[in-house]
Amino acid sequence: MTDALTVVRRRRRILEYLCEGAAPKRDIVATTESSRSTVNRAVSELSSLGLVERVDGGFRTTTPGRLSLDVVTETSETIRTIRESSDVLSNVPLESHVSHRFLVGAHVVTGDSAAPYSGVDDAFDRLRRADRVRGFGIADNDPRWTRILHERATDGSMTVSVAVTRRMAEYVLDRYDDKVEEYLAADDYRIRVCESLPFEMFLFDIEGRTVAHLLVVDETGSFVGQVENDRPDAVAWAEARFAERFEAGVPISELLG
Incomplete structure (x- = not known):
């Protein structure tokens, strides 16, 4: 061989x-x-x-x-992607076990310290247009993200299933306490709480096409880059990771006691 x-x-x-x-x-x-x-x-x-x-x-x-x-050819392209994006990927914990399959044909964007949210413009655009969003949330880096997610989910224009860490859930319940009743009342807005999550990731379904975004943050929670991929193998891996963690979580309502 x-x-x-x-x-x-x-x-x-x-x-x-x-x-x-x-x-x-x-x-x-x-x-x-x-x-x-x-x-x-x-x-x-x-x-x-x-x-x-x-x-x-x-x-x-x-x-x-x-x-x-x-x-x-695929291996060479993947190794090149890994090398070119090592500054971003080095912030992904080893124990999160990101698959190399997610990097085949991926588009990697590095964050700009002078404009910390500029790297997620594509993700924001897809958030605004998506019919369905699934993912992991581990940090509230940009209030626009939470606002758009909330507005579209509660007005019925988008189905949302999100897993968050307990720390993030407690933050959301405190920071957006005036919205909690709307969260719980929305039929298509499901938030589940996990003790820990491996990374921040979202899947956007837009007109029958799914795009996966791995949002990378450093140990302080600051955005450092994203890996975007719509290849079937990459999307399948991301969907499997999401389903595994989301189903293991508990409804956010259980934190309200």
Whole structure:
């Protein structure tokens, strides 16, 4: 397996070219700007692993070859995302077990200390347009967020299911005590309380499409960045994490005694 992985990484350009269709060695040499000897070695290595095959017209990538190429490409892109966003991701606790699947094809935005809320503009836009919102809340970083969530949930224009930490729940009940009755009366506004939550995350459903946002805060609760992804694998992971924690929580009404 290690040898195959090394070969695919090293011969990636040739595999990509041969995915487009069969080609003789002379065309591989010209297109990839490789020497004849390099192409001979590459074709020999890839053929021995069943990743390319001889056909009329030269050589082409096999289905195992294409699948192997997809894995290597995806892994390379994910590692690049991790490296480029390490300042943001370093604030996500190790024990939260964020999946690398959530980072495949993700868009990462870093917060600006001079404009601390500028990084969540996309999330705010989706909050305003969403039909349904699910997520974790661990900090009240921006009053606009709580206000929009409350207004849309209580007027019936959006279904909301949110899990918050006990500390956050107590803060909300105190800070927004004049809204508590509206919280409890809204049919489509469910708030559950958990002892702890791994991170701040929201799923926005807009016209049949779901987008997941992982909002990253530092140990003081200040926003440092977000990871946004709408790929099916990423959304499925986020939905599973939300369902697991939300169902484990208790209704916020139980805190009212």
